[in-house]
Amino acid sequence: MAHRHRQRPPWGDGGRNNFTVLGVWLIEMDVAISHSRPYHPQTLGKEERFHRSLKAEALQGPPFENLQHAQSAFDGWRHLYNTRRPHDGLAGAVPLDRYRPSSRDFCETVPPFEYAAGDLLRKIQQKGATSLFGRAFKICNAFAGKVVAFRPTEIDGVFDVFFRHQKIQTIDLNEFQH
Structure with a gap:
């Protein structure tokens, strides 16, 4: 086969x-x-x-x-x-x-790359899945197997997600229900 x-x-x-x-x-x-605006x-x-x-x-x-x-x-x-x-x-x-x-x-x-001391590090699983504080969500398939950093923003429950030096996403845990 x-x-x-x-x-x-x-x-x-x-x-x-x-x-x-x-x-x-x-x-x-x-x-x-950098990416252009969609559509x-x-x-x-x-x-x-x-x-x-x-x-x-x-x-x-x-x-x-x-x-x-x-x-x-x-x-x-x-x-x-x-x-x-x-x-x-x-x-x-x-x-x-x-x-x-x-x-x-x-x-x-x-x-090699060292994230900042206060970063919350997570390894991205297959199909881009990860979790933070018990809440599961998707980052991106391309990051499977890579470690990303969650950095808290000034807004409670909102985190910027970084891969090395590049901000790749913002996650609002307030949008995720248990």
Whole structure:
């Protein structure tokens, strides 16, 4: 019997917490993650424009014969897009003109992280489940197996949930009934 690996959605769990496994890894690498407002595609104009160019310039025509042919077409288009094609959003420059390598070295392993002394730490279970003070709730599937910190806010019963440096959610225990 073949083992089926269930893939996680590429855009997160949906709802108010759209973190992905990639996003969690980026946070572990000390990268801040931000999300646009849900159901507002106009806030993603640059990404929408990129996809429109990709479709018009690289995906038109007959279907690709195989994966190698598709990869070759994408590689050629990526080179053109980044090194030769002027971009209005860059005042006619190409992305390569603006590219600067990161000043940070890439780390092969996830660096250790210490939460603050007053943080309430919880390990996120499968399917993003955890509990605090006997109340169960869901954080996000992408954090399964990870430790998050609950930090009390100025409002009694309201906690900000952090994964490392990144605030990922606010939990109001007053909304949860026993």
